[in-house]
Amino acid sequence: MIEIPARKGRAVRVRKGQRIKVINTKGQQVVDTWAFNADDLHEFMSMEHSRVAIERIIPGIGDALVTNKRRPILTLVEDTSGGIHDTLFAACDRWRYEVLGCKDYHDNCTDNLAAGLAALGLTPPETPAPLNLFMNIPVVGGNRVEVRPPVSTPGGYVVLRAEMDCVAAFSACPQDMVPVNGLEMRPTEAHVDILE
Ligand SMILES: [Zn+2]
Numbered sequence: 455m456i457e458i459p460a461r462k463g464r465a466v467r468v469r470k471g472q473r474i475k476v477i478n479t480k481g482q483q484v485v486d487t488w489a490f491n492a493d494d495l496h497e498f499m500s501m502e503h504s505r506v507a508i509e510r511i512i513p514g515i516g517d518a519l520v521t522n523k524r525r526p527i528l529t530l531v532e533d534t535s536g537g538i539h540d541t542l543f544a545a546c547d548r549w550r551y552e553v554l555g556c557k558d559y560h561d562n563c564t565d566n567l568a569a570g571l572a573a574l575g576l577t578p579p580e581t582p583a584p585l586n587l588f589m590n591i592p593v594v595g596g597n598r599v600e601v602r603p604p605v606s607t608p609g610g611y612v613v614l615r616a617e618m619d620c621v622a623a624f625s626a627c628p629q630d631m632v633p634v635n636g637l638e639m640r641p642t643e644a645h646v647d648i649l650e
Contacts, residue, residue: 456646458624464573467619470619475612529614566628
């Protein structure tokens with residue numbers, strides 16, 4: 455079991471056929487999730503390509519997320535979290551927090567992705583739009599997007615099956631200026647388990 459510490463990121467190598475269990479340990483934590491082809495980091499899970507493939511904006515059980523080369527990379531096979539995730543929002547970055555009024559450096563998912571991959575000796579070619587697990591961004595009135603607290607509860611989890619050898623990365627989103635991680639706006643740890 456791998457802990458994703460509050461506000462931090464981790465990355466792990468996953469083989470084709472293994473399953474990744476992402477656990478919302480405290481229940482209100484968004485986990486930004488990425489997957490890169492282990493043989494070519496320039497091929498990665500792409501939200502814009504995945505929305506075309508699955509014909510919706512939130513993946514459901516059996517939906518395969520695809521890469522920027524439109525090949526399946528992760529399939530959602532189990533979800534006990536309430537089924538609400540986000541594919542629309544970019545990963546947070548230092549500039550997002552500057553826009554929100556933060557004057558000093560703020561932990562962010564973009565830097566967490568880079569740090570997670572750096573621990574494996576890798577560098578992401580860019581920051582792809584993440585699969586924002588547990589993130590609740592409803593489309594209201596057909597066009598407006600709102601930031602709401604997650605619907606998941608402690609211990610809720612999703613399981614993603616790897617469809618190719620990949621490098622998966624996770625960030626326990628450090629957002630504490632809007633209620634994306636719950637109304638208390640207090641980021642917490644999450645956990646990841648790799649299952650055979
Ligand atoms: Zn974030």
